Amino acid sequence: MTVFAPSDDSVVVVIGSGAGGGVLANELAQAGIDVVCLEAGGRLSFGDIVNDERVMDARMTWRDQRIGEGLLNPNFPAWMCKTVGGTTMHWTATSVRLAAHEFRAKTTYAMKNSSAIDWPLTLDELEPFYARAEAKMGVSGTNGLPPLPMNNNMKLLAAGAGLLGYKHVTSTGVAINSAAYDGRPQCQQIGFCKSGCVIGAKWSTLYTEIPKAEATGHFELRANSMALQIEHDDAGRVSAVVYADKDGAIQRQRARAVCVAGNAIETARLLLNSNSAMFPDGLANGAGQVGKNYLKHVVVGALGFMPGEVHSYRGAQQGGHIADEQRNDTRRGFAGGYQIESAAFSPLSVARIAFGGKWVPELTDAMEDYTRIAATFITGEDVSQSGNGIRLHPELKDQHGLPVPVVHYEDHENAAPMRAHASNSARALFESLGARRVVPFKVNMATHNLAACRMSADPKDGVCNRWGRAHEIDNLFISDGSQFSSSGSVNPTLTIVALAIRQAAHIREAMSAGAL
């Protein structure tokens, strides 16, 4: 096992081991660049991953104190993971490319009351990296992999989509093995994707990128290591990362460059907590953009109480989607588009989310219809607002003595009409198949945390450039969904992975050229 000295200032320190950090670290290590990866959570083995939502929730969920404001839960504003593999352990594996127009949010949507910008990069530029991401992850419908076989719930969505005249219905675009791939087995349609895949058929960095990086001899994973502060030298370049190890002892790893991939809330928080005399508002925050413009997707779910058995819990929890509404068509009454995705919920999840956790007399009847419930989960374009974001609490401190993050989120005026349209689409789909009842529900809990350290052409508009490299500090990188300029409508992981592969190539070239 490779071990680097804390004083070794030739290593790149990557903070986070999920879709951004895990991939970036492995790509760098494969290129012979030495990497220390700091992960706040512990390392599970396959024996630790079980078909039990509550057990896995306790093993994987990030539970450190956070404050939610606006529409967010005051005590639990966002759901993410604190474990090696990060949120790739919990994700449902939908892996779809952003559409060309979604890279131009400002130009395409021209929204009022928005801080939207266009990405400083295009779909054409990202496409080769999307292809490499799909190959890495084993995305169904790419690289010779067939579409994921449709389970009952997805077959139902496809049938309804056919009746409604939708054309783009597919179970491609899922990073779950539709056939054995990359040493991992074919999906056995177990369900419980959100609790971690017990056989590794769903892509997660825990059992792909991390062990591959370790095999290079250029990578050291330090689990249970919570990054507390990034330090810099007199020239204003980052020089070390201070972290708390598994015993809570404070350690310092020197670094040639630092790449932050802590999932938007922790990434922004770490930069803000790294303030100094030279950077009084935090690192890379000269333009005041760190933590701003936070996006999380407009999300709607719906349950259809169907006339026949569905057993939607059987198989992949999100094994396909309908893409027809991804287009930008303002005749629908809103800007941007959304994806209609297959979904499955346990009885506890149905009880908690579908009825808002409220005491309603119809709950017991609805629950006794559990096996006839069909479900969909809809994610839509979120519109940037500078007031949505992450800041530090002025008094509250966490177990390490660091200010607790406060996450503020309000809907943009575009959200309500999009949500209404999406709910109507779900209703029409389920009713076309004879649903006796449709229950749409709003989801305010964030699992897609994006854009709070966004890339921008103009340094005044964001935190990093088109490579994720901080405008102000040339050896500091943003390496997770924080660097998104806008949300798009699709699940973000594939794009995070593509950006990480691209960023690794940039770092390698910059190092070769003596520019890093």
Next chain:
Amino acid sequence: MAKIVRRDFMLTGIALAGLAALAGCSGEEQATQEGLEDFDALAALIVVLFPHKNINASVYEEVSELVRAQLSAREDWARLQQEGRAALDAAAGAPWESLDAEARVNAAEAISKTQFFKTIYQAALFEFYSHPAVWALVGYPGASAEEGGYLYRGFDDIDWLPETTP
């Protein structure tokens, strides 16, 4: 609401009787340790919250114990119980357990905005719909990995959909 209540009248009585015996000990312990009265009607309240027809009374008792275990870690648990007990009895105009099933629901509804009620509801929802007996009732088998998943056990066996061509 009334429709749901009537069918569960018998069950409510059974659950309550069972609980009185079961919760007596923990109530005494609490009284000795902290000088406070335990809320011993928890299972009966959970029956009111989730009035499923074909659930054995013992399940409501088990869930009430799980809720109690979950909430006893809270610093304000003793105070919440006292306040909840008082609010329920006040809404009932008598000891809450002495009411018939429908009146119990009405009293519970009257206090449904209180912190006590919301706390109990969230904890009970979590424990109740995680309980194997409730899963069996609603037809959810739970873990499937040990059975090899559903690849060969009906993941795509839906047979009532119309033929459409998306």
